[in-house]
Amino acid sequence: DTAVSQTPKYLVTQMGNDKSIKCEQNLGHDTMYWYKQDSKKFLKIMFSYNNKELIINETVPNRFSPKSPDKAHLNLHINSLELGDSAVYFCASSQRHSDGYTFGSGTRLTVV
Amino acid sequence: AQKVTQAQTEISVVEKEDVTLDCVYETRDTTYYLFWYKQPPSGELVFLIRRNSFDEQNEISGRYSWNFQKSTSSFNFTITASQVVDSAVYFCALSRNDYKLSFGAGTTVTVRA
Numbered sequence: 001d002t003a004v005s006q007t008p009k010y011l012v013t014q015m016g017n018d019k020s021i022k023c024e025q026n027l028g029h030d031t032m033y034w035y036k037q038d039s040k041k042f043l044k045i046m047f048s049y050n051n052k053e054l055i056i057n058e059t060v061p062n063r064f065s066p067k068s069p070d071k072a073h074l075n076l077h078i079n080s081l082e083l084g085d086s087a088v089y090f091c092a093s094s095q096r097h098s099d100g101y102t103f104g105s106g107t108r109l110t111v112v
Numbered sequence: 113a114q115k116v117t118q119a120q121t122e123i124s125v126v127e128k129e130d131v132t133l134d135c136v137y138e139t140r141d142t143t144y145y146l147f148w149y150k151q152p153p154s155g156e157l158v159f160l161i162r163r164n165s166f167d168e169q170n171e172i173s174g175r176y177s178w179n180f181q182k183s184t185s186s187f188n189f190t191i192t193a194s195q196v197v198d199s200a201v202y203f204c205a206l207s208r209n210d211y212k213l214s215f216g217a218g219t220t221v222t223v224r225a
């Protein structure tokens with residue numbers, strides 16, 4: 001049973017399209033995150049939700065909009081995709097920040 | 113601001129050699145947490161260890177060991193008798209009470225047979 005699952009695993013789309021990535025965790029954690037890993041492998045936090053409330057919103061273009069319908073789900077919607085959005089997007093969850101974070105397997109987004 | 117520095121970009125060793133990955137962090141907080149993650153070629157992020165700022169005991173888990181020294185703000189990771197399966201990118205990370213996990217740039221370890 002996968003703890004943090006993301007779909008899709010791969011996403012290839014054209015510039016200008018709108019796409020969504022879904023994330024679900026079955027760990028009962030209160031907090032979920034989206035991280036972006038660029039082509040140089042650098043990992044940076046984008047958003048975090050705690051019990052459906054947005055608590056972290058880093059400097060991310062407003063074309064990116066997270067949505068948390070309940071504490072087990074955190075989706076990421078991206079409007080008007082650009083070439084620079086190509087990256088691997090990781091979803092993660094934690095109960096407390098001190099406990100460590102469980103990551104999903106990542107979604108590799110390629111914008112052509 | 114908090115910062116994690118992994119000065120080694122790439123390390124290449126021959127199987128059975130030991131390899132040590134350096135991690136230096138900066139934070140003004142007295143309470144913080146340090147982590148190591150492994151990212152194998154398959155791409156997932158695998159949790160290896162967590163250490164809080166009040167626990168400076170070194171830890172050993174099989175061929176892996178960690179050396180935490182607050183005096184030098186370092187949390188180094190050693191793989192003993194490396195194996196080809198250890199080839200991966202290794203990330204050191206730091207979190208405080210703000211739920212942000214800040215990662216270092218990663219060290220790519222290549223173990224050659």
